[in-house]
Amino acid sequence: MAEQRDNDLAGAAVLFDLDGTLVDTAEDLAASMNHAMQSAGLAPVAAESVRHLVGHGARRMLMRGYELSVDRTPDDQELDDALALFLEHYEANIAVHSRPFDGAVEMIEALRARGARMAICTNKREAMARLLMETLGFTKLFETIVGADTASAAKPDAAPVQLCLQRTNADRAAFIGDSDTDIKAASAAGLPCFVADFGYGPLTLQDQTAGIFSSYADLSPLLEESLRD
C-alpha cells in the first residue's frame, strides 16, 4: 500500500516558472539592473517597480527600466551595453537576497518522493537559471532546466514547455507560473496552469487558469488532484 502511494505520481511532471513563482528574485534583479543604469548615469528604479518588469528576459527588463527612468526607449547600443553590465553584476550577485517562496521546496520534495519529475521553464537565460539553482542548492531537485535560449523560442511560445515535457518523459503534467506569459505558454502546450498570486504578473488571464494560489500549502492538494491519473 505504502509502495503504491510512493509511486502514484510516476509519469507525472510539474513544470515551474522561476522568477516570481519558485524563487523571489526581484531584489537581486533590481540591484543588478540599477547597477547597469547607474553606470550609464541614469536614475535607479525602485525594487518594487522592477518586480513588474520581470518575465520577458533581461533585455526587455532593461528596456522597460530605461523607459521608467528616463522616459525614452534606449537604442540598441545602449541596451547591449546595459545588458553586458547587468549580466556581469547579476552573475556575481545572483542569490544575495533570492530565496524560494515558502513551502515550495517542501512541496517539490513530497511530489518527487511519489515519483513525479520536476522541470524549470523560465525566460531567464539557461546559464543564469542554472547558476541560480546551483547557488541555492536546488539543481538535484530538477530533471531539466529550460531557459529562454534553450528551445527554438521563449515563453509564451509552447516550445520550451514541450521541451520540458520531452525531457521529463511525462505522460501528464501541470505548469506553475506567475504571469500571463506562463498561462499562454502552458495553454499553447495543452497543460493546466496554476498561478501564484504573490508573483510578479501581469495577471489578467485568471479565467484561463486551473487555479490561483496564495501559498504552496494551498497549491499542493489542487496540484495532486490534477496529476492523479
Ligand SMILES: O=C(O)COP(=O)(O)O
Ligand atoms: O524575465 C526573466 O528573466 C525570467 O522570468 P521567468 O522566470 O518568470 O520566466
Ligand SMILES: [Mg+2]
Ligand atoms: Mg515569472
